[in-house]
Amino acid sequence: MAEAPFAVLGLYPTAQALTDAVPKLKLAGFDGLEAYTPYPIHRLDEVLGLKKTPLGFLVLGMGLVGTASALGLEWFADAVDYPFIVGGKALFSWQAFVPVMFEVTVLFATFTAGLAMLFVLNKLPFFGHPVLASKSIAAITCDRFALSIERGEGGEKPIDVAAARRALEATGAESVEVVGDPAAADTTGAYAPFTPRDAVKAALMIAVACAVAGAGMYAAVKVVLTVPPITHIQNQPKLNAQRASTFFADGSGMRLPVAGTVARGHLPYPFKSPEEAEAALANPLPRTAAVLEKGRREYADHCGVCHGSIGNGEPSLSSAYGGKPANLVSATFRGYSDARLYHVITVGKNAMPSYAADLAEDERWAVVHYLRALQRSQNARDEDVR
Ligand code: HEC
Incomplete structure (x- = not known):
């Protein structure tokens, strides 16, 4: 184990035990706390005193950027670049722009919500995290709730491993693990941001997904339509208007109207001069x-x-x-x-x-x-x- 561990991690049997442990650990002077749980636990963020996510403001900001871009685009297209009067309305008729403004606002906002969450807040494409390499991770992703002390007092000093271990056990942790410092211990590349190997893996997975989707689509469009009972609809006996047919003596599928037939609502106009x-x-x-x-x-x-x-x-x-x-x-x-x-x-x-x-x-x-x-x-x- 390296000199300065990344964290001391305690596993709790229930979400309640974890939530109860937090204030006690804080009282004992440990404030660099993080929780790792198999599912989101309500109010845990408040108990831990986590900062509120800035995602809402990002979404609001980008939504407004969307509104403004749509308005600007429509103003440019309709009032500047191609001034064309429609229905006698003013060229810059913002009321008519509202549907597009609304759509683009939603577009920008939803893309920001998804992409900012993944790439800004969750730090993709950085896949590694020291806790992922711990022994406890299998339990954390199944039925155990982990609290980890990740910083020493004041956030600066190295963690006092013995004290942290005692504090975790005293608050009900079933087991305690010391998680190594990634910088010191990393030989596998597990914490590297995005290794060439990851890139190859990702490319392979995308290729496989494309192949499966392509094959599925091909089957749906080309194969399924050619097998019974779908084909029964094509193979039923019928006459094609533009095709030859052996059914009628003149060899054609199309019939002329019976002599003297008059279309409904129409009288022939018989006068030539x-x-x-x-x-x-x-x-x-x-x-x-x-x-x-x-x-x-x-x-x-x-x-x-x-x-x-x-x-x-x-x-x-x-x-x-x-x-x-x-x-x-x-x-x-x-x-x-x-x-x-x-x-x-x-x-x-x-x-x-x-x-x-x-x-x-x-x-x-x-x-x-x-x-x-x-x-x-x-x-x-x-x-x-x-
Ligand atoms: C697309 C243009 C056009 C429209 C529409 C049109 N006409 Fe004509 N009409 C002409 C032209 C051109 C002539 C001259 C034809 C010629 O003498 O070569 C003509 C000729 C006539 C004549 C004279 C025919 C003759 O014996 O010399 C009458 C009557 C007439 N139109 C009535 C009508 C009526 C009634 C309508 C509406 C139902 C009508 N036209 C619509 C172009 C039009």
Whole structure:
């Protein structure tokens, strides 16, 4: 044993015995006390007079750093680097930043709690501690509670081993061990901060973990899906729309609709020319305020961009739109029948697309009524205003 031992360590049978021993040892003048227990014991830190952990302040501080970074990042992105107005709000609209600020605060705080605990307070990657090399450590990690006197009086003088041993035994320690000074006794590297051997071991363990996780993932994704009963769902008899099939005479899995089938809610539009439409169709809707209002709404939604909100053929599109929309209030179109206007809306014409998919039949007829109103408003006769 080296000249100055690291500690004199007493093992107590119960947590209560350990807690009771602390004040007695303190009274006897031993103040450099540490406890090693198999599980955390409530209020032991208070009895030992340990300093409060600074972890809370670290977490608070880093949480606030997180809040500030998120705010700063969002301010920079939204108000400085890419000023882009969203929903008419101010560029620096902090209320909208709150969710991200909250998330980043939590992120910084939790990472600080975990990493500061491991690397700052628990001193990773320093794995060694003299008590780990003691004979008592097996009992401490199982069912015994250790108190160790780690400093002499005033924290400076070497420990008086005999006195420490007597004091521990007097307060109920079952056995007492003198733990050697690591600096003097270390030949195994057990107290070295992080030996190359530890590094190799850690790398090996990480490699094994990766291999196991990778193999597990591979099995879950590639293997499990290829064995019964999972495969039953793939192997059931079925026709693939785009694949060949021997089931039907024409060798294809996909069927055409039965001749004459009409999709629900859809009537085929049979007229190829405006003349055919004119011969068969008449506006079925009455010219009421409600119909005109519906026509106005649909016209504004679907036609106004190209034909102008009053129908005069002046688009509100930029010149990049190459088409030349018709002036719908001109004499030509005032002379068009309702059916002919309906036909154009239904099938389109050159640069004007069909609106059959966007407007139901009664909506198209309502637009026709509204077109009439536009035409008359731009070509009013004296009688109209009387
Ligand atoms: C994308 C732009 C655009 C939209 C939207 C549009 N049109 Fe047109 N429309 C045109 C163009 C371009 C023409 C001229 C086509 C031609 O004569 O080559 C035209 C022509 C017409 C004509 C005259 C057809 C003829 O026989 O000469 C009518 C009527 C008409 N549109 C009605 C409408 C109605 C009603 C709507 C809304 C349901 C509408 N358009 C929506 C671009 C548009």
